[in-house]
Amino acid sequence: MFRYFTDIFSGLWSLFVGMGITFHEFFKPKITVHYPHESIKMTARYRGHIELIPGEDGQPLCVVCGMCEKACPSNCISISGEKPEGSKKKVLTSYKLNFTTCSLCGSCVDSCNFGAVRFSREYNLASTRKEDYHYDLLKRLEESIQ
Amino acid sequence: MSLTLLNVVAAVIIAIAFVAANAAYLVWAERKGAGFIQRRPGPTENGPWGLLQPPVDGIKLMTKQLLIPGGVDKIIFVIAPVLAMFPSIVSFVTIPFSDTIVAHNVNIGLLMIFVFGSMSAMALLMGGWSSRNKYSMISSVRAVSQAVAYEIPMLITAITVVMIAGSLDLMDIVHKQSGGFWHWNIWPFQKGLFNILMPVSFLIFFVCSLAETNRAPFDLGEAESELVAGFHTEYSSMGFGLFFMGEYANIVIGACLTTILFLGGWDCPFGLLPGVWWFIVKIYILIFTFIWIRWTFPRTTIYNLLNLSWKVLIPISLFNLLLTAGLLKVF
């Protein structure tokens, strides 16, 4: 009989404690970031799609070894280069990235021994066409240098 | 004669307008309140502070296709939402907002309000049954047993107050509590009557009005995460809108009734300037508490709900009734 009343009182007390907590939270500052009007600072290591790193002369550091193409689990990268006469190294002629199958794993960045690719910080990438996600990274590098 | 007719017509129109405005803007208040409790702003885009959100939602609801699924019982399907909204509007006619602002005071006002309140339980049953949907059927069965179980303690505590006041007339009940907050029915210091259990009565009445209006933590009828939407799953457009507005109108009626019976109606806490503004302040404090409770607690199960009513609320309210009767006899 006594337990009946203690159960009711302790139950009621727990309800009042809970209500006190939500009342306290009612007056705390809001944590929503109103996205189009405000935005959050991006971290330095954010993983956007990859991009080529230029050397001092503005040319990509890529030597067309093909390690990134082989390392990619989803066959996103297709790369081609040619060897101009009189020079020992290959020159990059096209570097195409198919971002629709990329899983941002970083195997390409890891496998490059020449430090030629890194993650960009592109995130505003909504589009209605698949072709918008087939990036031509060489063109992107040339545009960013100008 | 025609003046009283005009009076009644004007009162009915004002009652409908008040109910509609409240139902619409209580949705806004609920969403803002929920947002603030959850540390987010709630509606902000439509209009300043989201104040245009209810009209926009109303337009959305009205322009949706009114779908009556094949195979439902057409008459009952169409009547159910109307029946959910109609009793609340009618109950407003008898509620006194102050000494002079009352549509039509009947001397059995309290009884009328309870009668119309029971009718809304029937609307839930009709809505769920006619929908020809297993989920709706389960939820309307739950809702009816909940409504029946919680009406009893509500009536018993109301009778306790009626015994103290001596009449069923709502204006008399308020007049007996006039003169400052120590005369209100919630405190045990009545005129000559010392009843320690009156706050308990207030709590029981409050919990019962939460349960009668199908409001969390007793909203098994709607139980969004379990049964999609319960008894109003099959309703679209204005059918859903009417159920929705009916729920909020019932909340306002519950708050008004609690204020009149226990908190002194339009009486000022210090007995200075009684008037309709105190009434409005008190009902909105109670409505804020309804919203606050909804967004804090999880839902009970049907067995815990019924256990609470039959094993806890009814014995305590009966005991209080007997105690009050005994004290009234002795003093």
Add this chain to the structure above:
Amino acid sequence: MSEPIVLQPDETFILNVGPQHPATHGVLRVKMTMDGEFIYDAETVIGYIHRMHEKMAENRTYAQYLPNLSRLDYLSAMAYCHGYVLAVEKAAAIEVPQRAEYIRAITVEMNRISSHLVWFGAFVMDLGGFSPLMYAFDDREQILDLLEAITGSRLTYCYFRFGGLYNDIDDDFIEGTRRFIKRMRKSLKMYHKLVTTNIILMTRLKDIGPVSADMCQRYGATGPVARGSGINYDVRRNEPYSVYPEFDFDIPVYSEGDSFARYKVRMEEMEQSLRIIEQGLDKLPDGPVNPEKKPKTIKLPPGDYYTAVEAGRGSFGIRIVSDGDKSPYRLKLRSPTYSNMHLFDEACRGMLIADALAFMGSLDLVIPEMDR
């Protein structure tokens, strides 16, 4: 309820809690045969999100398979990567520097807290209380921001490499984590007051879905489900791996076997994870995070290798059968949710729907992990 309810098999109807439902945490279909409000029988239909991860492993090299593991159980992805990386390192005998081991343990425990916060929010929301979800997700945002600062991703981390990590942590991360630990301890106290001691929640969860230790052993349930039934088994303690023997933490075990016991186990696990993170940050050694010589292509010697780690839901096992080639011959993923889920089929007889959903929530199911 005093006597057991006797269900009539001839008055039943079938209720389909379909693949699309707010409370089944993924695409899971449960065909319930109901007698009124009670469940007479239930049949779970799984496989709606089977993505053939095990087959994909046979066509990829070991390094190319790393992103797949995060997508198995995306809520506690670090533990899955950890299991795979440990299995390959053990088989190929690659040395991992101490600093990398400590950072791995710290990030795995942070991910465990984030996974338990999602469970907590979603579980209480299923029961009808919508606010703790928002509070839990706010705490989880802090973890996700910290982990994004070092790994670059918020949910599907591809941070571990064979022999070490993708990149090192910096001082901002260490300070941020220490602040987070203080904040999380306050939040856990708040959840305790708001949710755990709440009378409505306690009556909702006590004596619901009783799972005995014997039933757990028959179905192979592990993790918080087994620890809520009295089985004192945690892979970090019983089959120690990585740097866990250096940490001092308790394993919460409750023997009642009902949903409330499982709930309490997970809440205390969050506190113990905070202890591990604190000790890890205090003991963090300096040094490199990658070994000096990392083999270019990993080829495991032929054989059969099995490693188990403690993921958010139980013991995640990974078995690699290799024939000396650069991709595995067979990779088997032992999913803890798959074993935990089938407790439902047996325990749900005679329950109400609301209780059945509370039971499923307390089992912490993540369907993509179950279907792989």
